[in-house]
Amino acid sequence: MHAQGAWQPGEQHLAAAAGLVLAEAERRQPSDKLVSRVSFDVLGVIHSGPFTIDVQMARPGRSIELIEARMRHGDQTSVHARIWRLASSDTRQVQGSEWSPLPSPDTVPPLAFSSVWDGGFIASLEARQMAGARPGRGQTWLRTSYPLVAGELDPPVAAFVKLIDTANGLVVRENPAAVFFANVDLTVHLTRQPEAGWVGFDTRVDFGPGGLGETFSVLSDINGPIGTAAQSLTVRLRDR
Numbered sequence: 157m158h159a160q161g162a163w164q165p166g167e168q169h170l171a172a173a174a175g176l177v178l179a180e181a182e183r184r185q186p187s188d189k190l191v192s193r194v195s196f197d198v199l200g201v202i203h204s205g206p207f208t209i210d211v212q213m214a215r216p217g218r219s220i221e222l223i224e225a226r227m228r229h230g231d232q233t234s235v236h237a238r239i240w241r242l243a244s245s246d247t248r249q250v251q252g253s254e255w256s257p258l259p260s261p262d263t264v265p266p267l268a269f270s271s272v273w274d275g276g277f278i279a280s281l282e283a284r285q286m287a288g289a290r291p292g293r294g295q296t297w298l299r300t301s302y303p304l305v306a307g308e309l310d311p312p313v314a315a316f317v318k319l320i321d322t323a324n325g326l327v328v329r330e331n332p333a334a335v336f337f338a339n340v341d342l343t344v345h346l347t348r349q350p351e352a353g354w355v356g357f358d359t360r361v362d363f364g365p366g367g368l369g370e371t372f373s374v375l376s377d378i379n380g381p382i383g384t385a386a387q388s389l390t391v392r393l394r395d396r
Contacts, residue, residue, distance in 0.1 A: 158302050160204065160276035162325060163338055168202040169277035170235070173227055174342060175318025176304050177237045180209045181225045182311040189221060189241035191313045195343040196321075202227065202234040219243040253347070255374045255381035258356040259286065261297040273325050273332070281322070292361040294327035299354045315352035316377065320344055320385050322357075324371040329361050334394055337369055339387035344375070346383040354378050363391050 159172035174196045208228045215222035220242055227235040267285035269278050280302055286295040298319050304310050310318070324339045325332075356376030363369040369389030375382050 157276035158280040161202065162273040162275040162278055163332075163336075165275070166201075166204055168204050169275060169321065170196065170198060170202060170339070170342060171319055171321035172277055172304070173202045173235055174237070174321055175310070175314045177209055177225050177227050177235055178239065178317050179304050179311045179314035181211050181223050181237065181239055182314060184211045185213055185223050187221065187241055188244065189219075190244050190349055191239060191346055192242045193238075193240045193343065193345050194313075194317060195238050195341065197236045197341050198234065198339075199236055200229075200232055200234045203229045205229065207234070214238075253381055255376075256358075257380045258295055258297070258358060258376050261299075261354045261356070261378075264295075264297055267296065269325075272328065278322070278325070281319070285326070289327055292327055292329040294359055296326045296357045296359065297354050298322060298357070310352065312349060312352060313346070316350035316355060317344060319355045320373075320375065321387070323359050323373040323385055324361070324387050324389065326357055327359050327361055329363055336392045336394055337363070337389045339371065339389050341388050342385065343387075344383060344385045346375075348382055350375075350382050351377045351379055357385075363389070367391050 159168045161167040161169040211225045214224045223239040225237040226233045261284050264284040264286055267283040269283040280300055282299050284297045304318055321342050358374040361371045369391045371387040373385045375385055
């Protein structure tokens with residue numbers, strides 16, 4: 157139930173599924189390289205029943221490598237992930253960021269996330285949102301007490317990534333009962349290894365005139381901005 161999706165009861169939420177796919181890639185292909193980008197394409201319904209995760213090294217290298225992973229339900233693949241990992245080096249003397257830090261989650265009021273969305277995954281989260289958030293724009297913090305696999309410690313990056321797909325539901329432009337705006341992918345870029353715990357989102361949502369949309373977020377951990385996330389949306393008006 158803690159992985160249940162928000163659009164229909166018999167599916168997993170992409171956030172939980174993405175975290176688990178990345179965790180399996182990290183477990184099966186351990187490395188001292190750092191995750192720079194991870195993308196997830198949704199190829200079908202992420203069923204809540206049994207599944208298999210396949211992992212392969214698509215591009216090995218001493219400084220750059222690419223891993224591919226798939227979540228599969230029988231013969232049907234629901235999630236295809238591509239993970240770029242880059243060699244670590246000391247670049248502290250040139251580090252810099254143009255993203256503004258978020259207020260500490262301790263200073264941000266609670267958000268009743270389940271008042272907007274159904275599903276066990278959303279219900280399992282602790283959410284806080286800055287006053288002044290509006291449809292299509294806002295700043296939010298999320299965390300969860302649940303690991304990806306009961307009794308196991310999450311790999312470091314997967315512990316952060318497992319919450320990111322929630323971005324599309326944080327500052328909705330329209331009531332999801334009236335407008336369908338599911339994302340078909342998730343792409344995350346990181347500038348350093350994240351610290352697990354609170355995940356911060358500075359989010360913008362845009363709907364175009366022809367059925368396309370995007371949710372874009374600057375991501376933070378408790379130490380400050382850390383990267384970005386983008387989601388491509390299929391926007392459709394429901395029958396009224």
